[in-house]
Amino acid sequence: ELRGLLKGQDQKVKSNLDKLDEKVNSNLDKLKTEVNSNLNELNSKLNKLDQKVQHTLTTRLSRLEESMAYLVQCQQARQRREKEEEEEARRQAVIGANCRQQYGSLNLAVEKEDVEAVQWYLNNGGNVGAVDDYYKMNSLHWAALCTKNTDVLTLLLNHSTCNNNVINAKSSGGYTPLKYATNCNSSIKNALVELLKQHGAQ
Numbered sequence: 001e002l003r004g005l006l007k008g009q010d011q012k013v014k015s016n017l018d019k020l021d022e023k024v025n026s027n028l029d030k031l032k033t034e035v036n037s038n039l040n041e042l043n044s045k046l047n048k049l050d051q052k053v054q055h056t057l058t059t060r061l062s063r064l065e066e067s068m069a070y071l072v073q074c075q076q077a078r079q080r081r082e083k084e085e086e087e088e089a090r091r092q093a094v095i096g097a098n099c100r101q102q103y104g105s106l107n108l109a110v111e112k113e114d115v116e117a118v119q120w121y122l123n124n125g126g127n128v129g130a131v132d133d134y135y136k137m138n139s140l141h142w143a144a145l146c147t148k149n150t151d152v153l154t155l156l157l158n159h160s161t162c163n164n165n166v167i168n169a170k171s172s173g174g175y176t177p178l179k180y181a182t183n184c185n186s187s188i189k190n191a192l193v194e195l196l197k198q199h200g201a202q
Contacts, residue, residue: 095120107132110142115151128156129166138169140177140196145184150191157199164200177201 099117103109106126109117122128128139135141140162143153156162168176178201181192 092120092123096124105132106130107137107139107142110139110152110156111146113147113149113152115155118152118155122155122159126159126161128159128162129169131169131171134172136170136172138166138177140167140169141171141175141180144177144181144192144196147192148186148188150188150195153192153195157195162199167196167199167201 095116099109099120103112103114103117103121106118106121106128107130109121118126126139131138137145139156140153143156147153157167168178170176171180178193178196181189181196184192186192
């Protein structure tokens with residue numbers, strides 16, 4: 001009878017152990033499934049984060065390359081500008097030397113209708129109202145009397161030293177630039193007269 005009782009108890013314990021093993025295994029399976037799911041979700045988030053970081057780095061690298069290219073262009077443009085300025089300075093130095101050698105004054109350059117020389121004198125302290133000692137003619141007088149195009153007269157009229165007194169100044173003979181233009185034999189006499197009148201000549 002005791003043996004039967006013990007045998008029954010053993011079977012009961014064994015049954016309980018089997019149920020416990022089954023429950024533990026079931027919980028382990030659930031835990032494994034949950035862990036795997038969390039790992040998959042974490043990997044997915046990490047992949048998205050990697051893609052975002054990679055996109056950010058790529059964007060910043062692209063902007064950095066654009067900035068570098070822009071800086072290179074600016075440097076090249078500055079070098080070209082400096083080279084052009086140096087060449088222009090040398091050219092102006094040559095023009096200045098020629099002007100001083102050939103003419104010596106703005107009025108003589110105007111008389112010879114040398115547009116480049118006239119521009120050089122005006123850029124380097126030339127005064128449209130300055131007159132010669134004998135005829136008392138300023139640069140406008142000489143332009144109205146001698147020029148065969150309006151370029152020289154236009155430069156003179158638009159210069160800062162040209163004002164109403166200069167435009168209507170009289171030579172030693174009593175003639176204004178407008179009077180010289182009116183009496184000249186130039187084929188562009190009418191254009192010279194009109195240009196002078198537009199700037200207040202009377």
